[in-house]
Amino acid sequence: MRGHILRKVLISALLTCFYIPSAAVRADTVVESVGWPDVSFDQAVPTLESVLGYAPGERITSVDQAHTYLRALASALPERTRMVEYARSWEGRPLVYFLVGTEETMARVDEIKAGMQALADPAELTDGRVESLINDLPAVVWLAYGVHGNEISSTDAGLQTAYHMLAAKGAPFDTIRENTLVAIDPSQNPDGRERFLNHFRETYGIAPSTSAIAAERREPWPAGRTNHYLFDLNRDWLPLTQPEVIGRVATFQEFFPLVHVDIHEMGTDSSYFFPPPAQPFNPHYVDEQEQMLDAYGRNNAKWFDRFGFEYFTQAVYDAYYPGYGDSWPAFHGSVGMTFEMASARGLAGERRNGEIVTYADGVQRHFVTSVGTIETASTNREAFLRNFAEYRRSADAGEHGGPREYLIPLVGDASAVHKLAANLVRHGIEIRRTIEAGSACDSAMPEGSYLVSSRQPAGRMVRTFLEQESPMAEDFLAEQERRRALGLRAELYDILGWSLPSLYNVAVQPCDRVSIDAEVFDGSGVPAYAEPASSQVGWLVPWGTQAAGRFLAAAQRAGLKVQGADEVMTISGRRYERGTLVVRIADNPQRDAGELHMMMSHLAEMSGAEVVATNTSYSEEGVSFGSSSVMSLPAPRIALAWDDPTTSYSAGNTRFVLERQYGYPVEPVRVEHFPADELDRFDVVILPDGGDYASALGERGVDRLKEWVGRGGVLVTMSGGMRFAAQDNVGLLPMDLERLADGKPEGEHEGDLVDGTQLKDQDAYQSAILPEAPRPDSIPGVLLRTRTTTDTWLSAGVNDGVAFMVEGRDVYRPLTLDEGWNALYFEAPENIEAGGHLWAENRAQWAFKPAVVQASYGDGIVIGFVADPTFRAALDGANVVLLNAVLRGPGHTARLR
Ligand SMILES: [Zn+2]
Structure with missing residues (x-):
């Protein structure tokens, strides 16, 4: 038994004699053909093959083709479908959702939206109205595919789900279509998918190359995962910087779906993951949500067992960071889920044990969990609607505890305060703007300050976004401490800190009693600018x-x-x-005073x-x-290191921050081209986070870069880029990385013999196996607060308190006064955490260590950011020091112009 596609491919390949099948072993259950067994189909509904010319799973459908097929379904059955564009990607591709339902359901889509929006604020309704909505509304199911563009099989699963919901006759479709309104988002990241597909088409021959190192399965930098500006769109649900996600968040609030599924792929060697997720859970999940996750998981398990598909649950993928597509919906009272399938990363991929995973395998499994999800929502429609209403009611009533209000005083950087307020509104959080000056909880609140009540339907979202830390369960933390003591890795999937006030460097204060007149703020009408007066100077x-x-x-x-x-x-x-x-005016003689005004x-x-x-x-x-x-401050020309060995997120996000948040263009330059004479045209070179710059540049490239800096260039380095600049054999920054403080010292290792010891107990044994001279423990992503020194222009305009997202173990010793400036350095231990949980010894070692440094090199300047200031383009608080480096740095070198 072999895959439908692979069999076809093999037959044609054998005919041409070029292909020796390496696929001697088959996967757990290889898919014969994509689709649901034992159903018949309405012939009026066009199949994928009739529209696109191939069977489901046989080819990787492009975004355009997916839209073509959905349009064909829509024109065949206009009364049972609706296709809506909700966003445009940076490269101009439309993002759509495709609604399917019965004729009766589709006739009242607008009424369903209004009903869910009403149920989302149940305190405003009578009990009778709540009951009638729960009786009356279908379960809205949102199936979102392909957020990571090179996780390919889900798009075709979405098309098959649409087809079956429209055409299939028999169980379970006859029942589930009666109770649900299903939305299919075939590609959440069309730019990334097309990047993958372009590469795949360019490298594909006459049969799938299944090897893990085959060109068609190994994408070049930056790969198709990310969008145009190389953002991980499955992390952007909190910062909301990308149009694809901004559109989804707005659409979500039109429908408030009961379940939102984000459908992915993982490594070829794994099997399939669906919820329940791993620990830790964000503490603002309620028990009913965990029970619903379990119900969805059990139903998917039922079908997977029936079809003989492998899967796992409750491991790896946790539910802690609130900015994923599977967690954000939870804070609005829905259920969010991640599904993950072993990727063929092409039409077929070979596992280490020789098994073959085909694209069709992925399509079929994602299709089965899609149907399984619709079925669960259909079966439990009434209970899940009730849970949704209850989540929002209890939040509104303040049953989550926590302070009543959060104050956002209009002090410091007003543009940052307004941006935070507008971002909260986009998330669907109700906020108010004060219309008089006042004070509350000892905070002065100028007119135009903001108030955010936690007593609102999205109150738990308010808390997890605005509080410094969302505590992890005690037993989970204890287990992590136990693991770390044994030298094992902590079991955490993403960052631990995300507090929006810390990211934006805006002061937010909890307060239980506020009496200042305020009005609802809808995100618009941010205060008008003040018209500058004319001047003669x-x-x-x-x-x-x-x-x-x-x-x-x-x-x-x-x-x-x-x-x-x-x-x-x-x-x-x-x-x-x-x-x-x-x-x-005197400096700008080409314009007169009126024109300059x-x-x-x-x-x-x-x-x-x-x-x-x-x-x-x-x-x-x-x-x-x-x-x-x-x-x-002359206008700098900025080169940004691009391509290997840069980290694509860091390169892309840095470009985004400078171009889209500040309107200043940067020119990406591949690292391999740094040795060119052309480098002299640039005033600033940015080395974002990255791997082995020294090897990528080669000796010639390193020398060229040093010569360029020495002649007056400004080199701005970030995390991995800084590590490169600080390497002894590079010598651009006089920095040294630290070992773990109080770690086990380096032993004597001369000759083949060491002194004998007696290990008296288990503790002695544990300490004997600890590594010598270790580096500090890696931090998974915690916001650390800094102080500034006023000795250098690099910290001009930067206030104490700016936070950086620290990941990894790069603690440096501070620069001495003769070496350069520690323009920003981390806070004292008791004040260092600005978001998330830090292990005690990390806290002690990171305190007072450099965060942003500056040193001269010849006539030029080298600046180092220990942590990437453009992280997810969410760290607005760090932007001033970044702009100082990039836009003001060239004004401070001795470079001749
Ligand atoms: Zn993914």
């Missing part, structure tokens, strides 16, 4: 805000001569902190920055404009 822009960053980027792009003051100034009685931008107004409006006219350059205290610490 110039304008000042206070530094340190997102808005001022956008202003500088736009002014530099527009060719304006901008200066930056590295010291404090007092002008016309107002104190301007370090970093203030200065635009002088218009430009200032325009830049203030588009950036939201405060632009202050000044009619004097006389500083009553501190530096004047002509001082040597007021630096010219």
Whole structure:
């Protein structure tokens, strides 16, 4: 028994004699043909083969083809389907969901949406109305496929699910279509899928190359997982920076589906995963949600057992980080799930034990769990609707505990405060804006501050997003400590800290009693910019805000001569902190005062920055404009290291932050081309996180880069890029990595013999097997707070408290005063955690260690970010120091222009 596709392929391949089948062993149960057994089909419904010319699972369907097929279904059965575009990718591809239901269900889709939205706020309804909605509404099931573009088989599973829901006659379809409204999102990441498919088409021959090292199964950098800007879209449900996810979050809130399934693939050697998920659970899940996950899992298990498919549950994939497609829906009261299938990563792939996994195997399994999920929702429709309403009611009533309100005072960076507020609104969180000045819980609340009640239907989402830590279960933590003591890895899948206030560096305070007049904030109507006055001398822009960053980027792009003051100034009685931008009329002779005033107004409006006219350059205290610490800030030309060995997330996310959050273009340059003379055209080179830069650059490339910096370049390095710069044999940064403090010392290892010991007990044995001179334990992703030094321009406008997402074990000793500056360094142990759980010895060792450093190299500057400041483009708080490095750095080198 062999796969339908593979058999076809083998027959044709054998005929041409080129293919010696290596597939002597078969997978657990190889799929003969994709589809549900023992059902008949309505012939009026077009099959995949009739529209696209091949059987399901036989080829990898492109996004365009998937839409073609769904449109064919829609035109054959318009009264039972609806296809809706909900977003566009960066590369212009539409993202769609495809609704299927009975004629009666489809006739009332808008009524169903309104019903679910009403049920989402049950406190506003009478008990009778709640009951009638629960009686009346179908179970809305959301099946979202292919969020990772190279996890391919799910898209075809979605098409088969649509076909069967429309055409199949017999069990279980006759029943499940009566009780459900099913939405199929065939490709959540069309740009990534097409990247995969382009590569696959280019490398495919006449038969599948099943080897793990076959070109068609090994994608080049950056692979198809991510979207255009190389984001993992299954992590973006919290920061909401990408259009694909922003569209999904908005659509979710139209329907409030009872279940949202995010369907993936994993390594070829594994089998299949469905819930229940692994520990730890986010503490804001309720018992009913865990029970529902179990019900979905059991029903999928029933079908998998019947079909003889292998699977596992309750391992690897946890439910802790709230920014996944399977966790975010839970905080709105739904059930979110991840399914994972062993990937063929092509049409067929070979396991280490010789078994073959085909694309059709993946399509069939994902199709079975899709149907199994619809069936579970259908069978339990009433109970699950009741659970949903109850989750939201109990949150609204504050049964989760926690403070009543969170205050977001309009202080510090107003642009960051407004962005946080607008982001919460996008998540479906109700928030209010104060319409008078006041104070609460000892916090001054200027007019325009925000209030977020935890007593709302999404109250648990409020808590997990705004609180510093979402505690893991005690027994889970104890088990992790036990494992770590034995030198074993902690069992955690993703980051442990995500507090939005820490990410944005915005102060948020819990408070139980607030009485300040406020009105509902809908995310729009953020305060208008203040029109700058005209001037005969110039304008000042206070530094340190997102808005001022956008202003500088736009002014530099527009060719304006901008200066930056590295010291404090007092002008016309107002104190301007370090970093203030200065635009002088005299420096911009090609434009007259009126024209410049218009430009200032325009830049203030588009950036939201405060632009202050000044009619004097006389500083009553501190530096004047002509001082040597007021630096010219020429528009830099920025190269960003691209391709191997960079980490694609870091490269892509860095490009996104500079281009899309600040409007400044960067030029990606493949690392292999660094030795070229062309490098001299750039003022700034960014080395994002990455692997072995030294090997990728080669000796010639390393020398070229050093020569470029030495002549006045600004090299900005991040995590792995910094590790490269700090290597002894590279020597661009005088940094040293630390070993674990108080770790087991290095022993004497001369000759073949060591001194004998007597290990008296188990503890002595455990300590004997610990490695010598170990590195610190790896941190899975915790937000650590920093302090700034005021000794360098690199920290201008940066306040104490900026958090970085620390992953890994790269603790460096601080730079000494003769080596350079520790522009930002981590906080004292008692104050270092800004989000997530840190092991005690990590806390002790990371305190006061460098976070952002700067050292001279020849006439140039090397800057190092210990942790990637562009992590998921979510760390807005770290952007000011990044912009200092990239946009202001070149003004501080001795480079001749
Ligand atoms: Zn995935």
